[in-house]
Amino acid sequence: MDEASRVKIQVAQDPRNLTDLEQKHVPQILLADNFVRIKIGQISHPMEEEHYIVWVEFYADNELAGQRDFQPGDFPEAQFNKPDSGASKLKAVINCNLHGRWQNEISI
Ligand SMILES: [Fe+2]
Numbered sequence: 001m002d003e004a005s006r007v008k009i010q011v012a013q014d015p016r017n018l019t020d021l022e023q024k025h026v027p028q029i030l031l032a033d034n035f036v037r038i039k040i041g042q043i044s045h046p047m048e049e050e051h052y053i054v055w056v057e058f059y060a061d062n063e064l065a066g067q068r069d070f071q072p073g074d075f076p077e078a079q080f081n082k083p084d085s086g087a088s089k090l091k092a093v094i095n096c097n098l099h100g101r102w103q104n105e106i107s108i
Pocket residue numbers: 025045051052096097098099
């Protein structure tokens with residue numbers, strides 16, 4: 001993978017029919033009463049020394065509302081407080097050390 005595709009943010013091409021790579025990288029945004037859980041991905045991503053999720057960023061509308069760094073061995077999930085800003089869109093961006101950045105968003 002070249003540098004340009006590593007920095008480019010990838011999204012699911014067809015959210016109803018994810019490829020193997022998309023199933024492991026597209027973040028799932030799960031809403032509860034007071035918090036938001038971000039799961040990477042539909043099939044849990046590996047968290048090994050050579051291949052792991054480095055970080056996740058969480059945005060309310062387009063403002064950064066939370067961030068978490070991961071280490072190999074961590075569980076590829078993060079929980080954030082639900083923003084009380086009246087945001088209409090929640091977005092997650094994740095970074096895999098091998099497969100680059102992936103994004104997903106939901107309307108609330
Ligand atoms: Fe990966």
